[in-house]
Amino acid sequence: MPDTTPAPATVLPAVPALPALRAQAERLIELGVHAIAGLPAAGVRAFAARAGAAEDADGGVLLAVHPDRAPASALAPLLRRDGKPGFVVGDMSDVDLFTPLDTLALPHAPLYVLTGLDRGDRMANWSPDEALPAVTAEGRTPLLLAEGIHWVLQQPAVLQRNHCFMTIGSRLRKAGGALDARTPALWISNGTGRDGRERRNAPKVGWCWAGNRHTWLGFGSATDRRTA
Known part of the structure; x- marks a missing residue:
């Protein structure tokens, strides 16, 4: 296991707070x-109003649409x-074929x-x-790609230079059941290679x-998923 303890002088940037659920619905x-x-x-507004009781949870609360309804490509x-x-x-033209791990x-x-x-x-x-395994041992659940996109939609500043995140709850299964070796992530383009210079600084x-x-x-995760 790599040693990821920051050096004494290193201060990790704070992750910006999420808006209230009603604002997220809007x-x-x-x-x-x-x-x-x-x-x-x-219906979206009504759900956000009902789920508002969860807003005291540590780390904020994110409103998400099920990935079957709103895929990553959209x-x-x-x-x-x-x-x-x-x-x-x-x-990554097959991005929507990345589905939740069987354990989620x-x-x-x-x-x-x-x-x-x-x-x-x-x-x-x-x-x-x-x-x-480290995330799951902590009793946490890795984010899906669509969930990670929802997070950045609601709080764009969560993506910061040198501090972006992977969404390893989503994986692609190949024929035969083995996992594809690719793991999805969200970061900021440098505008190099096939991205094109016009996409520099784009999500x-x-x-x-x-x-x-x-x-x-890093590796995006949450403590829980719930409907209310």
């Missing part, structure tokens, strides 16, 4: 996420940073909330293969190998 409606999911705006272009839209890397149980509802969000900065320079959905380490990627 944000999703403004972006048209409710229409993507086939949900009435009134959500990523709604991201914004410095006025630039988000995008999915060109070699999602609510059977179109809308749910996540509590106790953590960007996982302390695990920067760990590989996904190393981080997953980016990409991937990393499950066995590789990156000093600038």
Whole structure:
């Protein structure tokens, strides 16, 4: 297991707080996420009002649309940073085939909330293969890609240079059942290579190998998923 203890002089940047659930509902409606999911705006507002009792949870509460209703490919272009839209890397055209790990149980509802969000900065320079058992041993659940996108939609400042995060709750299964070695992540484009210079500083959905380490990627997780 890598040693990720920060040096004494290192201060990890604070993760900005999330807006209130009612404000998050309005944000999703403004972006048209409710229409993507086939949900009435009134229903999204009503759910946010009912779920508001969870807002005292540590780390904030995130309103999420089930990924079956609002896939990552539809959500990523709604991201914004410095006025630039988000995008999915060109070699991840199968992004919507990344589904929850078998060990994760999602609510059977179109809308749910996540509590106790953590960007996982302390695990920067760990590989996904190393981080997953550590996250679950803490009683936490790794974020899905769509959940990570929801987080950045509601609080764009959660993506910071050198402090972005992976969403290792989503994986692709190959024929035969083995996991594809790619693990999805959210970070900020440098505008190099196939991204194109025009995308510098744009929010980016990409991937990393499950066995590789990156000093600038933590591992997004939550304490719970619930419908109320």
